[in-house]
Amino acid sequence: MAQQSQAIQQLLDAEKKASEIVDAARKRKVRRLKQARAEAGEEIDSCRKEKDSEFLRVESEQRGSGDTFQNQVTRDMELQLAKVLQQVAVSKQGVIDHLLSLVTNVEPKLHQNLQL
Numbered sequence: 001m002a003q004q005s006q007a008i009q010q011l012l013d014a015e016k017k018a019s020e021i022v023d024a025a026r027k028r029k030v031r032r033l034k035q036a037r038a039e040a041g042e043e044i045d046s047c048r049k050e051k052d053s054e055f056l057r058v059e060s061e062q063r064g065s066g067d068t069f070q071n072q073v074t075r076d077m078e079l080q081l082a083k084v085l086q087q088v089a090v091s092k093q094g095v096i097d098h099l100l101s102l103v104t105n106v107e108p109k110l111h112q113n114l115q116l
Helices: 002-104
Strands: none
Touching: none
């Protein structure tokens, strides 16, 4: 009987030791998961910061090229306006003379729909 009691005690001790080992393994697993989450969070933050800085760099480059494009459009518009003003100056007097001749040299004639 003492031998059975000793065997039962050994089994209980082994079960207790196995339970402690399983608990320790669970605690290590939880600790590793927490550590992995923290590392993933740090990596996500660093990637986010990197992408944000890259986005801001690209955005500033695009905005800078937009200013360059705006300057080019403004120069082109000013050149076209100068050409139009030059053409107006050249043909202004001729147009005025033509309009005056049409107003002052009226030839009276009957309308074509008038039936006599």
